[in-house]
Every structure is written in structure tokens, then in C-alpha cells.
Amino acid sequence: MTLGAASADTGRSDRSGGVRTALAGLTTRGRSFLAAGLAAAVCAYVLGQPDLLRVGMLLAALPLICAAVLFRTRYRVAGSRRLSPGRVPAGSEARVHLRMDNVSRLPTGLLMLQDRVPYVLGPRPRFVLDRVEAGGRREVSYRVRSDLRGRYPLGPLQLRLTDPFGMCELTRSFSSSDTLTVIPRVEALPPVRLAGEAKGYGDGRQRSLALAGEDDVIPRGYRYGDDLRRVHWRSTARYGELMVRREEQPQRSRCTVLLDTRGLAYHGAGPDSAFEWAVGGAASVLVHMLERGFSVRLLTDTGNSVPGEGADGFAGANQESADAAGLMMDTLAVIDHSDGTGLSRAYDVLRGGNEGLLVAFFGDLDEEQAAVAARMRQRSGGAVAFLLDSETWVREPITPSDPMKGQEERLRMLREAGWTALGVPRGTSLEALWRQADRERSGVVTAAGGTAGRGGGGTA
Secondary structure (H helix, E strand, O other): OEEOOOOOOOOHHHHHHHHHHHHHOEOHHHHHHHHHHHHHHHHHHHHOOHHHHHHHHHHHHHHHHHHHHHHHOOEEEEEEEEEEOOEEEOOOEEEEEEEEEEOOOOOOOOEEEEEOOOHHHOOOOEEEEOOOOOOOEEEEEEEEEOOOOEEEEEOOEEEEEEOOOOOEEEEEEOOOOEEEEEEOOOOOOOOOEEOOOOOOOOOOOOEEOOOOOHHHOOEEEOOOOOOHHHEOHHHHHHHOOOEEEOOOEEOOOEEEEEEOOEHHHOOOOOOOOHHHHHHHHHHHHHHHHHHOOOEEEEEEOOOOOOOOOOOOOEEOOOOOHHHHHHHHHHHHHHOOOEOOOOOHHHHHHOOOOOOOEEEEEEOOOOHHHHHHHHHHHHHOOEEEEEEEOOHHHHOOOOOOHHHHHHHHHHHHHHHHOOOEEEEEOOOOOHHHHHHHHHHHHHHHHHHOOOOOOOOOOEEO
């Protein structure tokens, strides 16, 4: 980036604008010198004192000369910014590294470097850079921290140029900026065994054969690296090109994480609110399931999912799982309350009974929405629900039995439909609830006659 005034052959409007900019950059000291010089000149004219007039002209000319010289000074400075890391959990710190390069053949004067930062990330950082030699480089850094998730712009960088006497200061800005993404806090979850559809990966592996016999072969074209023992000669002779047999195809375990974002289902705001707990819980389950090798899908009450997500969700336990987790964390970083009043759209997305494991985070449910949530159980292989009574998150109940009475009724409806449903008291960790869900699920399966293996239970 080149810093400095316009060239001398610019138009009159540019020159007049440059003069106004230079005069507007006068500091308090420069304005004081100018005012004192003008006052001395007036007094010298009235009193007829030529010596005082010379002093007044010197005082008035000094800030004007500094402003003119500073405005016409042309620096060529390149600036860059690097975030470490680019995604940071809420409540954690990130470091911003700034680098300034003097790409001109002349040294710079005194520079003040300032970066624009949203107030939620902390105070605006300022650095004073003394003389930077020709071809020299200066590197500085500062830390930012936010308890609120979101996407925050950083920049553009600003340089404040000043003269040696402190008479004038001018500001020049870079054009580029960066974005810091503050994602929800992710809580490490223990591996537990939750029953559901777990095909191909984990303890409950099931495979669907692509061929049932020699006559039911579904061949495909030969690809470089295929085992020659898989060549199907009958199909090769038929199609006139080398064909190979399809081997048995593993079906990946599937998990859908449903996040209730309805504004009317939550009370309160801030990092300790019920909604933020639900968002953090959804993020923790998504990351945990990806690490366990599940195909994971994020679903909200509006029926929307993560942009770029496939029909079966994002696949885990491969080289793309980190990118998938990043996309979902970016989505959860900016997710907000929806204007919806029901869960019917999410219910419509869960079309078949082959949705695998369903993990839901619900806010306040009335009787109608509890019935819709109960029907979702029929469209999944296993279902775990975390129900938040957000009223207890904003204030202590006046009568302990009344606020919990409605939640217990909703939990009963979900459990009767086959959900492993748990209430979420304020301050409870997801890890403890995750273990409790495993214990309750194991108890339900055992009570049902020891059918833990039916349906392909998987380690989650």
C-alpha cells in the first residue's frame, strides 16, 4: 500500500481537498501555535511592534509548514495481518500478528499503527513504530477474546503519520480486512454405546452386499489400481471393455443433530443462557460423532442444514472430517433464533426410518410441539433428547414443583414414544448428561429383553 498525498498535477478540487485534510490534521499543539502566532501578529500590527510581528509569523508558519511537509511526504508501506488461529472457541484468546514492510528507498518517520477491532473483542490496539529503514520490517501482535460467538471483522489497518514536532497528524488506511470466527465451546464427550443404526463402522458393523450371486453381479468399469482378481470376464466380453465386480459396500453410521432455534422456546441471552448451552451442546455432539466415524448432519427447526452438506451429511473419520467440522462450526458460530413456532419442518425432513441416531436439543415445548417431537422417534434408529426449561435458566422458580411440572410431562411424552429424554438443569455439563443418556438407554434396552444388538448398536 502506498501512503501519501496526491501528486502535484492533480485537479483543483483535489488540491483544495488536500489543503483541508492537512489543516484538519493539526494537533492541539499545532492549533495552539497557529492561534498564538495570529494573535501575536494582530497585536504587533496594533501596537506597531515589528519584532513581535516576526515572532508571530514564525509561530503561525511552523504548524503550517509541518502540515504541508507531512502531507506531501510519500511513504510506500505494505501491511499484512495473520490470525492464529482463524477459528477460536468462545472464551479463548486468539493472537493477531501485524507486519509492516517499508518497500520504498527512503526511511519512514514516526508511525502510529492502529487496527480496527469490534468492542466485544477488546480495546483498539495501537502501536508506535519508530523510524523504519528502507526495506525494513516491523512485526507486532495483540490478543483478542470474546465470550460471544460470531464472526467479527478485523481491520482495516490505519497508519497515523506525525511530524517530529507533533504539530500535525494524518491518517492513512489500508483497504483489506480479515474475519475472526468465534465458534461455540466444544465439550469433549466420552465414547458411549447408544443404540441406533450403526452400519459399516464402530462395533455394530453391517454390510449390504452388492452381489447376491454370479447372476446378480453389478459390474463397473475398471479403474487404475483395481485388483485384477475382481475382473468379471463375462461382463468384459459383453461390453467390450475391462469390467470389475463391485465388492460389498459399507454403509456408514448416520447421526442427525437437531437444534431447536425457535425464539419463543428460549428466555434470556448471553453466554450463560439456555440457547447458548444448546448451541454448544450441538457443536460438541457434531464433533464427537465425526471423530467416531459417523456421517453427521446438522438440522434446525426450520428444516435447514449446513450449506454444502450432502444427502447423508458430512462423512467423518477421513481427511475431510476436519473441513466438515469447520463448516458446521462456522454455521453454529452465527446461528440465531428463528421466527418459527413449530417443529413440523424438521419433522418433514426426517422422512424415512433410516435416519440413524437422532440427537435433539429442544427448548420449551408445548403439548403440540412435544407430540411432533415424539413422532420424530419413528423416523430414526435411536433418539436422544435434551430438553431445556429455559425459565429456570433466567431466574429461580418461586415454587419448585410448578416450573418442573410441565417439563416432566414433556419428558414423559418423549419417553413413551421411545426417546431417551433428559432434562437439562442450569449449570449441568453435557458430559454428565451424555453418560446418563447411555445408562438410561442401556437400562431401556435391557428391560426390553436384552435387544441391545438389534438394529445395530454403535459406539457413539
